[in-house]
Amino acid sequence: MIKGRITAAVAVISLVLVACSGGTTPSTGGSGALRSGAPIGSGSGGPGTNLPTAIGPGEGSLNIIIWAGYAEDGSNKKEYDWVHPFEQKTGCKVNSKPANTSDEMVTLMRQGGGSVYDGVSASGDATRRLIANGDVAEINPQLIPDWNDVAPFLQSPPHNTVGGKHYGVSHGWGGNELMWRTDVVKTAPTSWDVVFDPAKAAAYKGKLTAYDSPIYIADAALYLKAHRPDLGITDPYELTQPQFDAAVALLTEQRPNIGKYWAAYADEIDNFKSGATVVGTTWPYQVNVLKGENVPVQATVPSEGMTGWADTWMMSAHAKHPNCMYQWMAWMVTPQVQAQVAESFGEAPANPKACALLDKGVGPYAVKNFCTEYRVNDQSFYNQISFWKTPLADCGDSRGQACIDYSVWTQKWTAIKG
Amino acid sequence: MLYRHRWLQVLLLLAPPTGWFLVVYLGSLSVLFLSAFWLLDPLTSAVVHTFSLRNFQILLGDPTYRTIVLRTVGIAAAVTLTDALLAFPIAFYMARVAGPHARSLLFMAVLLPLWSSYLVRVYAWRVMLQPHGPVESFLSAIGLPNVEIGYSDVSMWIVFSYIWLPYMILPLYAGLERIPRSLLEASQDLGGRGGITLRRVILPLALPALAAGSIFTFALTLGDYITPTLISNSQFIGNVVYDSQGVANNIPFAAAFAIVPVVIMAGYLLIARRLGAFEAL
Numbered sequence: 001m002i003k004g005r006i007t008a009a010v011a012v013i014s015l016v017l018v019a020c021s022g023g024t025t026p027s028t029g030g031s032g033a034l035r036s037g038a039p040i041g042s043g044s045g046g047p048g049t050n051l052p053t054a055i056g057p058g059e060g061s062l063n064i065i066i067w068a069g070y071a072e073d074g075s076n077k078k079e080y081d082w083v084h085p086f087e088q089k090t091g092c093k094v095n096s097k098p099a100n101t102s103d104e105m106v107t108l109m110r111q112g113g114g115s116v117y118d119g120v121s122a123s124g125d126a127t128r129r130l131i132a133n134g135d136v137a138e139i140n141p142q143l144i145p146d147w148n149d150v151a152p153f154l155q156s157p158p159h160n161t162v163g164g165k166h167y168g169v170s171h172g173w174g175g176n177e178l179m180w181r182t183d184v185v186k187t188a189p190t191s192w193d194v195v196f197d198p199a200k201a202a203a204y205k206g207k208l209t210a211y212d213s214p215i216y217i218a219d220a221a222l223y224l225k226a227h228r229p230d231l232g233i234t235d236p237y238e239l240t241q242p243q244f245d246a247a248v249a250l251l252t253e254q255r256p257n258i259g260k261y262w263a264a265y266a267d268e269i270d271n272f273k274s275g276a277t278v279v280g281t282t283w284p285y286q287v288n289v290l291k292g293e294n295v296p297v298q299a300t301v302p303s304e305g306m307t308g309w310a311d312t313w314m315m316s317a318h319a320k321h322p323n324c325m326y327q328w329m330a331w332m333v334t335p336q337v338q339a340q341v342a343e344s345f346g347e348a349p350a351n352p353k354a355c356a357l358l359d360k361g362v363g364p365y366a367v368k369n370f371c372t373e374y375r376v377n378d379q380s381f382y383n384q385i386s387f388w389k390t391p392l393a394d395c396g397d398s399r400g401q402a403c404i405d406y407s408v409w410t411q412k413w414t415a416i417k418g
Numbered sequence: 419m420l421y422r423h424r425w426l427q428v429l430l431l432l433a434p435p436t437g438w439f440l441v442v443y444l445g446s447l448s449v450l451f452l453s454a455f456w457l458l459d460p461l462t463s464a465v466v467h468t469f470s471l472r473n474f475q476i477l478l479g480d481p482t483y484r485t486i487v488l489r490t491v492g493i494a495a496a497v498t499l500t501d502a503l504l505a506f507p508i509a510f511y512m513a514r515v516a517g518p519h520a521r522s523l524l525f526m527a528v529l530l531p532l533w534s535s536y537l538v539r540v541y542a543w544r545v546m547l548q549p550h551g552p553v554e555s556f557l558s559a560i561g562l563p564n565v566e567i568g569y570s571d572v573s574m575w576i577v578f579s580y581i582w583l584p585y586m587i588l589p590l591y592a593g594l595e596r597i598p599r600s601l602l603e604a605s606q607d608l609g610g611r612g613g614i615t616l617r618r619v620i621l622p623l624a625l626p627a628l629a630a631g632s633i634f635t636f637a638l639t640l641g642d643y644i645t646p647t648l649i650s651n652s653q654f655i656g657n658v659v660y661d662s663q664g665v666a667n668n669i670p671f672a673a674a675f676a677i678v679p680v681v682i683m684a685g686y687l688l689i690a691r692r693l694g695a696f697e698a699l
Binding site for chain 2: 106
């Protein structure tokens with residue numbers, strides 16, 4: 001009897017241990033063998049002071065936070081591999097950690113006092129936060145050989161250049177498109193009303209999807225900008241209280257029609273494959289993967305325009321492998337790599353010299369007239385995309401401090417999901 | 419010297435575990451409490467170390483968080499009840515009916531799923547429960563075509579009940595096993611039939627074990643956030659804490675909300691103690 005009881009007690013205790021270890025999140029990826037190298041940069045110095053004048057020898061390892069698809073090593077499609085050539089060329093072993101949201105990127109960049117990761121492919125809604133908090137280092141553009149080939153409007157854009165200091169190298173840009181399954185949604189949608197207009201969205205009740213991040217409130221604001229002129233929305237990230245409330249109300253109305261929000265891109269791929277969700281916002285990456293697996297999907301830029309991202313490779317102010325990071329930033333903006341990223345991910349490259357290569361078709365996702373299709377040199381199109389940026393209390397115009405800041409966006413997003 | 423000073427012996431023996439308890443456990447808990455009163459700078463999203471009750475005002479003022487707390491507690495309670503109902507017959511059979519051979523087989527069956535990863539088991543259920551998945555197809559084949567449980571609270575309840583079931587069976591087994599046979603015989607001698615013996619003898623004696631098992635099922639459900647993310651579209655307390663920390667980097671708000679389950683569990687443990695759960699462990 002007693003023996004049985006003890007056995008059971010031991011079993012229970014070990015079960016609890018199993019539960020505790022099972023309940024942790026998937027690991028955040030190895031911090032790798034961190035060998036500290038000679039620090040070559042310091043972000044907190046005055047303008048131009050303390051900047052390195054040459055890239056030193058690599059430290060043998062590089063830890064970066066990426067958007068999925070930004071560090072392909074040929075394991076998805078063997079034609080798209082720019083990690084192995086980089087490792088061979090520089091001796092820097094690349095450990096990449098995909099993040100699902102900009103917020104996650106900011107959090108990861110601050111891990112371990114900012115020394116766990118050397119760099120990040122940050123979008124405009126994260127860059128300003130990272131710069132303001134001193135998380136990223138000022139860089140010396142002269143160490144990036146292809147710097148002058150980057151499209152002029154991306155060399156010093158406000159999202160990565162502050163007060164004449166460069167905090168990174170522009171990587172590429174694109175928009176959050178509308179994707180649908182052609183076997184369910186028979187007529188191709190041309191407007192976001194298919195997900196936002198209650199009458200139209202009801203047709204796909206329980207099969208809609210949306211991006212699970214507070215920044216998605218801007219998508220609703222962009223829709224209202226076109227359909228509710230009385231609100232006077234000028235910028236979907238600079239919303240006054242009534243404008244913000246209208247966007248939140250629209251999303252609350254949309255909530256019952258959502259089958260599953262996607263936070264991880266793999267989640268969306270999964271649910272489009274199974275047909276659990278059939279229409280909603282997407283990155284071009286998921287469209288490419290799904291088409292590659294012969295899932296009947298199509299994507300478009302709706303008439304209202306779209307939100308989007310313009311990404312920058314930034315280096316941590318406390319990077320342990322700054323030389324490898326500099327080499328990575330230089331590598332990522334070369335025409336060859338730009339062409340591969342642009343084609344496999346589906347975004348406009350920051351370096352238009354990639355276009356000549358793209359027209360030849362780099363790999364299986366080749367798009368005809370890629371650079372025309374993605375409007376690579378079209379600055380007016382670029383200006384039409386509402387690029388992600390951090391919503392601040394300061395509206396940035398004559399309205400002054402009347403806008404809703406990001407912490408309120410986060411709390412309202414929780415409220416919308418309920 | 420050690421031999422002469424017994425107090426020194428005791429001190430050396432107890433210092434490491436006490437230190438661990440004080441520093442690692444109570445220390446982190448007090449940091450949690452403390453940071454709940456801090457704030458977040460909206461531009462840099464860095465923590466501002468000034469005392470404020472704002473986080474708690476938001477928590478109490480916004481009905482969203484009440485809904486989330488009620489949902490979390492409600493599902494945890496439903497899972498506990500379901501597991502108690504499912505576990506009782508199994509545990510009773512294992513403890514009082516099965517022979518040694520059948521008993522070890524059953525033990526293995528109960529424990530075997532725990533050898534696979536938690537995530538693997540949740541993902542397996544996700545595939546089965548997703549819209550138009552095997553479970554819905556099965557239900558529609560047996561004449562229930564309009565049941566939609568994919569990505570819902572119902573599917574969450576099913577998965578949690580499955581995952582935590584062993585944690586209810588084992589304490590219940592231990593509790594049922596130690597009921598003396600003589601008491602059951604006495605009940606029969608006095609004319610108590612099966613039902614009456616169960617209700618008036620076995621259940622009261624097994625109550626501490628039930629309470630002990632319910633601590634596991636309730637607490638584990640209360641603190642989970644992975645299953646809600648993968649299986650449903652709704653949020654648990656843990657999801658809001660995770661999003662506040664991981665998405666918004668709003669650690670003070672995450673800490674404030676994390677205090678809610680601590681308070682709930684403290685209350686639950688007090689009740690469980692009155693039911694004698696700790697003697698049953």
